[in-house]
Amino acid sequence: MAKKRGVGIAAVNYPTGMNLGGDPSQALIHATTTGNFVITLSSTDLGQGLKTVIAQIGAEALGVPFENVMIDTADTDTGPHCMGTFASRATHRVGNAVIQAAQEARKVMIEVAAEELEANPEDLVTEGDGFIKVKGSPDRKIHIVDVALAAHFKYGRTISGRGMYMKPKSEVDPETGKMDPDSTEAHACTVAEVEVDTETGEVTVLSLKSAYEIGRQVNPTLVEGQIRGGSVMGMAHALYESIQPYYPLVEHMPSGFSEYVLPGPMELPEIESVVLEYPSVNGPFGVKGIGEMTANSPIPAIAIAIANAIGVRITEIPITPEKILRALEEKGSKEG
Amino acid sequence: MLAEKLHVVGQSVARRDGLGHVTGKTVYVDDINFKDMLHLKMVRSPVPHAMVKGIDFTRAERVPGYVRAFTHKDVPKNIYTILCLIGVGPDEEPVLAVDRVLYQGEPIAAIVAETEEAAIEAVSKVNLELEELPAVFDVEEALQPGAPILKPWGANYFIYEGHHCRRVRFGDVEKAFQEADFIVEDKYQTTPIEHAPTETTGCVARPEPDGRITVYTNTQALFFTLDNTALILQIPFQKLHFVGGTVGGGFGGKVDVIVEPIATLAAMRTNRPVKYVFSRQEEMQCSSSRAAWRMYFKDGVMKDGRIIARQITSYSDSGAYNRHSPYAVTKHAANVAGPYRIPNVWIDAYCVYTNRQPASAMRGFGVTPASFAIEMQMDKIAQVVSLDPWAIRFINAYRNGDMKPHRKIVEDATLIEVMQAAAKMVGHELPEKFSRMSSWDGKEN
Numbered sequence: 001m002a003k004k005r006g007v008g009i010a011a012v013n014y015p016t017g018m019n020l021g022g023d024p025s026q027a028l029i030h031a032t033t034t035g036n037f038v039i040t041l042s043s044t045d046l047g048q049g050l051k052t053v054i055a056q057i058g059a060e061a062l063g064v065p066f067e068n069v070m071i072d073t074a075d076t077d078t079g080p081h082c083m084g085t086f087a088s089r090a091t092h093r094v095g096n097a098v099i100q101a102a103q104e105a106r107k108v109m110i111e112v113a114a115e116e117l118e119a120n121p122e123d124l125v126t127e128g129d130g131f132i133k134v135k136g137s138p139d140r141k142i143h144i145v146d147v148a149l150a151a152h153f154k155y156g157r158t159i160s161g162r163g164m165y166m167k168p169k170s171e172v173d174p175e176t177g178k179m180d181p182d183s184t185e186a187h188a189c190t191v192a193e194v195e196v197d198t199e200t201g202e203v204t205v206l207s208l209k210s211a212y213e214i215g216r217q218v219n220p221t222l223v224e225g226q227i228r229g230g231s232v233m234g235m236a237h238a239l240y241e242s243i244q245p246y247y248p249l250v251e252h253m254p255s256g257f258s259e260y261v262l263p264g265p266m267e268l269p270e271i272e273s274v275v276l277e278y279p280s281v282n283g284p285f286g287v288k289g290i291g292e293m294t295a296n297s298p299i300p301a302i303a304i305a306i307a308n309a310i311g312v313r314i315t316e317i318p319i320t321p322e323k324i325l326r327a328l329e330e331k332g333s334k335e336g
Numbered sequence: 337m338l339a340e341k342l343h344v345v346g347q348s349v350a351r352r353d354g355l356g357h358v359t360g361k362t363v364y365v366d367d368i369n370f371k372d373m374l375h376l377k378m379v380r381s382p383v384p385h386a387m388v389k390g391i392d393f394t395r396a397e398r399v400p401g402y403v404r405a406f407t408h409k410d411v412p413k414n415i416y417t418i419l420c421l422i423g424v425g426p427d428e429e430p431v432l433a434v435d436r437v438l439y440q441g442e443p444i445a446a447i448v449a450e451t452e453e454a455a456i457e458a459v460s461k462v463n464l465e466l467e468e469l470p471a472v473f474d475v476e477e478a479l480q481p482g483a484p485i486l487k488p489w490g491a492n493y494f495i496y497e498g499h500h501c502r503r504v505r506f507g508d509v510e511k512a513f514q515e516a517d518f519i520v521e522d523k524y525q526t527t528p529i530e531h532a533p534t535e536t537t538g539c540v541a542r543p544e545p546d547g548r549i550t551v552y553t554n555t556q557a558l559f560f561t562l563d564n565t566a567l568i569l570q571i572p573f574q575k576l577h578f579v580g581g582t583v584g585g586g587f588g589g590k591v592d593v594i595v596e597p598i599a600t601l602a603a604m605r606t607n608r609p610v611k612y613v614f615s616r617q618e619e620m621q622c623s624s625s626r627a628a629w630r631m632y633f634k635d636g637v638m639k640d641g642r643i644i645a646r647q648i649t650s651y652s653d654s655g656a657y658n659r660h661s662p663y664a665v666t667k668h669a670a671n672v673a674g675p676y677r678i679p680n681v682w683i684d685a686y687c688v689y690t691n692r693q694p695a696s697a698m699r700g701f702g703v704t705p706a707s708f709a710i711e712m713q714m715d716k717i718a719q720v721v722s723l724d725p726w727a728i729r730f731i732n733a734y735r736n737g738d739m740k741p742h743r744k745i746v747e748d749a750t751l752i753e754v755m756q757a758a759a760k761m762v763g764h765e766l767p768e769k770f771s772r773m774s775s776w777d778g779k780e781n
Contacts, residue, residue: 015670045583046583060342075579076577086557211757220348248653254621285345295704296708313716
């Protein structure tokens with residue numbers, strides 16, 4: 001019996017969005033009379049925090065406090081169209097739509113503030129603290145609640161905006177495969193360290209250390225949530241998960257989580273990450289999608305680390321204890 | 337790198353829904369109940385391939401609380417394909433089986449009852465007369481002559497504009513293989529995987545007094561689901577009102593349109609709210625999975641580590657029906673050569689049908705298996721040419737301005753930079769030629 005350690009590295013790219021028949025999302029923004037900015041969408045939040053990051057992008061683009069931005073989603077009677085939350089697209093597509101809507105709304109907000117402050121619209125700035133200020137004259141300022149009230153009751157103007165972002169459809173050339181299927185590329189590199197028990201075939205993932213490049217982080221804590229969740233999902237794919245463990249046979253299908261093994265707290269490795277930011281050409285504030293990618297690099301990194309540890313490459317995932325023991329047995333009989 | 341001064345983008349503000357999620361206060365679909373609500377459960381095929389000769393509801397009808405059953409005859413446009421909205425065809429999946437089932441767990445009839453227990457009980461009392469057929473589970477066997485044919489167009493593969501697979505052709509791999517110092521080949525395989533969301537797929541459809549139907553759903557794609565539901569039920573789009581937005585985990589499993597059409601139909605026909613939520617067993621055994629992929633790689637490599645040719649034949653085990661798999665195969669084809677500059681690339685990627693529960697969208701959609709195979713292959717190449725695993729990747733890393741095999745110019749590449757950062761994290765000192773390398777080096781490397 002021996003416990004053998006190995007290290008594996010893997011580097012990946014991941015595309016943001018798609019182009020299926022054109023890939024659009026829309027956003028509408030309006031201000032209430034008391035300075036709430038409501039962003040209306042039909043986008044769905046899968047638990048990753050979309051509603052929060054979209055409110056952040058909206059607040060940034062409007063120049064108002066995050067607390068004043070409300071997300072109203074997802075109701076097909078009121079929310080404008082969204083293709084859906086998938087393909088690592090939502091922050092990129094919806095974010096861009098929100099920025100466009102915010103620019104239209106902000107223009108009205110600034111014009112009304114300029115009237116109230118008796119200033120030129122070009123001289124007004126926002127710093128996200130709720131005030132619209134005259135550049136260089138910090139005392140000449142007006143709060144967004146007063147701007148909203150004035151817009152509605154004094155000037156009869158609506159502070160509102162419409163936004164749309166679409167990746168146009170690109171037909172695939174059937175002969176060469178020429179296509180433009182995505183908007184930008186995020187990247188990841190993971191170094192995995194594992195320990196393999198050659199007696200039982202069990203693999204312990206000791207650490208997953210990864211560098212990611214995702215254009216710009218809107219909310220670093222939510223990015224880290226994606227990283228940790230994705231790392232564990234990738235680890236589960238590499239080592240545990242299959243609904244048909246003897247694929248292509250269909251036997252032993254699981255009926256619940258007691259039969260479909262996922263990593264629990266005891267299996268969690270040390271997860272470390274750094275995030276680089278090189279703004280993308282077309283993302284909102286340079287954003288790229290991170291959603292799907294985080295599960296990808298750990299899979300080959302772990303598989304390579306296992307090969308590095310035991311000296312046998314196993315090219316089918318999940319790499320279960322049974323596969324490891326069979327591979328070791330075969331290696332032993334070849335060498336013996 | 338980041339010039340703009342931003343105020344709230346880049347800040348870790350607390351998520352607003354977090355407290356609701358962790359205290360159990362967030363309302364999910366299964367929390368939605370109406371007092372006269374019915375429950376829908378599905379009669380499913382117990383075998384992977386069979387002719388349906390008869391369905392007998394006699395014993396089910398005697399179960400207290402049984403309301404009614406639905407078969408394919410009740411579904412206005414029973415045969416559909418999800419991607420029809422973007423021009424992908426032909427229609428090929430029944431909402432409820434007509435005369436044949438292609439996978440174990442395929443829906444044959446829906447039953448609605450006063451309680452969930454009564455619906456489950458009634459389903460168990462339905463007598464199916466099935467004539468089993470030979471099934472095929474292996475993607476390469478499915479493409480052999482003599483395999484049971486699963487599709488009306490007479491083949492077990494999706495047809496891409498007249499081709500039997502999605503092709504990528506870039507440069508001349510055959511010529512490059514002759515010039516290569518080494519040929520490195522291998523086969524890589526992944527297996528079907530469950531999305532495992534905390535919240536299973538489900539919806540509640542409620543008829544409103546004004547004649548419309550409100551559907552509360554945990555779909556990942558609200559309008560896509562509404563549009564498909566209206567088309568399947570052949571009703572005007574304005575009859576439907578979908579409400580959602582809070583999903584207890586998706587991972588691609590809730591992009592299919594499975595529960596909403598039949599629940600909406602049942603609500604329309606009974607004029608009562610209908611709930612249809614998958615059990616965990618249905619989620620694992622009947623709903624879409626991640627496709628299993630088989631990928632054959634053949635690379636031509638020079639002694640200095642440069643990959644000069646890559647030929648790949650991939651098979652997606654898409655299961656019994658299209659769902660989103662035809663598009664996953666295209667996405668796979670665009671990515672399976674990897675983030676490397678390889679001047680000659682040849683890819684044949686097949687979308688293959690078998691007698692397995694349908695595969696569909698899942699996190700990484702055709703790219704996750706590709707990344708597994710690419711990086712395993714890079715490691716093998718490193719060993720063949722006696723380079724360390726960092727070197728092989730730096731030598732081949734793509735740059736901004738390169739042309740990918742699918743003839744898209746690379747922009748926003750940062751593979752080199754993430755590798756440099758990862759090496760630093762683990763204390764691996766890179767040779768200067770790699771530590772000074774940049775994705776903006778251009779083509780002079």
